Amino acid sequence: MGLLSSIFTLPLAPVRGVIWLSEVIQDQVEQQLRDPAAIRRELGEIDEAAAAGQLSDEERERAQQEVLNRMIRQPETPTRPSRRGERT
Secondary structure: OOHHHHHHHHHHHHHHHHHHHHHHHHHHHHHHHOHHHHHHHHHHHHHHHHHHOOOHHHHHHHHHHHHHHHHHHHOOOOOOOOOOOOOO
């Protein structure tokens, strides 16, 4: 990036910062959702609720399946379009 393009894109720096921050937050949330300890805890809570009679067998199976589906879902890798003149 040249000096002139840096000067002209300087007003966009806060926007780029917000976009970067939102990507970092999204990555952290996805990591926490796939954390094995959190998944075990959530499955345990589902089992406890079913044992206490708060969930039917069908609701319990559905809730467990949702947790397991979330665990095995592959993270989406965003494809970033290459910019002209950008070196790889």
